[in-house]
Amino acid sequence: MEVCYQLPVLPLDRPVPKHVLSRRGAISFSSSSSLFGAPDPRQLSQRRGAISYDSSDQTALYIRMLARLSCVSTSASSGPERRVHRLLSFQRYLHSSRLLRGVPQQIPLHILDEDYTGQARCMLEKVGNWNFDIFxxxxxxxGNSLITLTFHLLNQYGLVELFRLDMVKLWRFLVMVQEDYHSxxxxxxxxxxxxxxQAMYCYLREPLLAKSLTSYDILLGILAAATHDLDHPGVNQPFLIKTDHYLATLYRNTSVLENHHWKSAVGLFRETGLFSHxxxxxxxxxxxxxxxxxxxxxISRQNDYLSRFRVHLDQEDLCLSNYSHRHFILQMALKCADICNPxxxxxxxxxxxxxxxEEFFQQGDIEKKHKLEVSPLCDRQKNTVGNIQIGFITYVAEPLFAEWARFSDTRLSQTMLGHMGLNKASWxxxxxxQTPVSEEAEASIAGTDTEGAAVRRDSTTATATGGTSSKEIPQGSSES
Structure with missing residues (x-):
């Protein structure tokens, strides 16, 4: 018999490990900064950039960084580490050096509560509110919202102690996760x-889930939410496929981005040894x-999951004491969290x-620059924010959240449906x-079913983009 329980909520002032809160690389070339200290916002000129510096000679500093990184990579990397690197992007490989990651043995085991401002601590006390302002x-x-929020939730649920997670490894893992999102x-x-x-946490607190989920389910849900778009480059799957990107080849044009996000997360698990015990x-x-x-x-599999969800709800056969059913509900909760912006x-x-x-339009700009066919909804001359959002709400968000409300008919569900209706009316x-969009742009929204619309949108309005930097054409493109 499987025992389901809720874990006690721990106090916010629990000690937290002191570690570098830097973005994509903990190295600073300022004489007044410490390699292992928290970043000074006055010294950082880039968020999650490769380096931070005070010198005006940026090129020289960057060459110095690459030279040292090359030395470390060739002399210090072991065989297993190199195997992990092959799972990751070139950008991840460049930033995986211990030189940029920091040396954890010098990091004390208490958390920098003193670095939380009063306002941030106050916000964390209300992290379960749906109107939580993540910006x-x-x-x-x-700029460390992902690290701070994720650690707080894991600590609040008591998962750090329950799963005997090493504090230094956990903090390092979270820093690396945040670094690997492209700022x-x-x-x-x-x-x-x-x-x-944060949205996933709100769903985990819903009565049906809160009384049924185990600590293992909660740990998976939080980690999946934090890493679900890891190393996302800002272009969508069709873009990767039509430019013959190596990721599309690697994953055989199937869930290319999602597979890459997953494998990147696994790479960090193994690199940090978070679960090696x-x-x-x-x-x-x-x-x-x-x-x-x-x-x-x-998002291209939206119809599959939605159909299964409807069948369960129609037959009233969901049993959350069954692990496979709980896992399916976690999948639906993460899907809702991923596209909950409307x-x-x-x-x-x-x-x-x-x-x-804007991310859509940047992809369209790349396609125009390299004389590629512009993807639907990516042409800034033919589309507006409003027409894209109305189509997304109508064909993707409303069907999903209507079924979620059937499953969990709570105040939160009604609040979400209310906001979505008001936002659609506002758009x-x-x-x-605004100037009417072309007939072609209208057809690209209204003339598709949910699954087709999903392939052409990002997966969170729709979050299905990725592969390389949105500022340059990816590897394997037919254009030079």
């Missing part, structure tokens, strides 16, 4: 991952189940909509004030 929280944490992506960045993690079979099982959750965010209050939803649309009103 403000990211500012208050000096130059308008949408698919670490702030989006933090937002999805567990039996090998348990560790591999956790990696597989994490992959099952992340792969569920593939369900947020207007002030937050509008920012996300503008960000994801419709703004559309009437």
């Amino acid at each position: 403000l929280f990211d500012k208050l944490t000096n 130059d992506n308008p949408y698919h960045n670490a702030v989006h991952a933090a937002d999805v993690t 567990l039996p090998a079979e348990d560790s591999l099982s956790m990696e597989r189940e994490l992959g099952s959750l992340i792969l569920a965010t593939d 369900c947020r209050p207007w002030e937050l939803s509008k920012q996300w909509s503008e960000r994801v649309t 419709s009103g703004l559309q009437q004030e």
